[in-house]
Amino acid sequence: MAGFGEPGAPAVDAAGLTVGVVAARWHGELTDHMAERARAAAEACGARAVVARVAGSVELPVVAQAMARRFDVVVALGVVVRGATAHFDYVCQSVTEGLTRVALDEGKPVAHGVLTVDTIEQARDRAGLPGSAEDKGWAATVAALEAALAIRGLDAASAHRVGFA
Structure with missing residues (x-):
């Protein structure tokens, strides 16, 4: 964990949006909690969450x-x-490239909430457990919703464009 620079993740107004949360079952104690925190973040932002589980991180992109x-x-x-x-x-490379490809190909925000760590203790410190330094499930969800709202803002701004097309 970098330990600095995180912008924070206060709830945003994402009423009416739907968040797809896909979580691996490997390290289930942590991923279960992260998925619950993602669901809670979506709810706090006024969005609906749909959760799916997969065997491991390699299955996340599809x-x-x-x-x-x-x-x-x-x-x-x-x-x-x-x-x-x-x-x-x-x-790590496969998951990162796969999730990036999905986001770009589909034109939708895809938050990379996969903890890539050296030790299980580092993962616990990022999983949003009581006493954790970070809450990746919450932060990734808010970041994705904020990106979707930014895209909507661009769509609205381009609809009001003045000048030659």
Whole structure:
């Protein structure tokens, strides 16, 4: 965790929006809590949350894509802990590239709420548990909703454009 620079994640007015939350079952104690925090953040923002579970983080992008086709924003949640092999690097790269591709291909905000950590203790400190330094489920949800509102603002601004097209 960087420990600095986080902008904070106060609730935004996202009434009427739907958040697709997809969470891995690996490290279920943490991902269950993160998914609950994502749902709570959506509710606090006036949005509706639909939660789906997948086996692991590698499966997140394909379900995120299906959700992006149906919902306003997507939040992908998982925990990947570094081990003794290169598997960590492959999983992290695959998930990051997949989620980025979904966001760009579908034109929808897709929050990357996958904790990529060296130790399970680092993950606990980011999972929004009591005493955690960060709450990634909440923060990722608010960030995705804020991005959706920014896109809507651009749509509204372009509808009022004056001049030559």
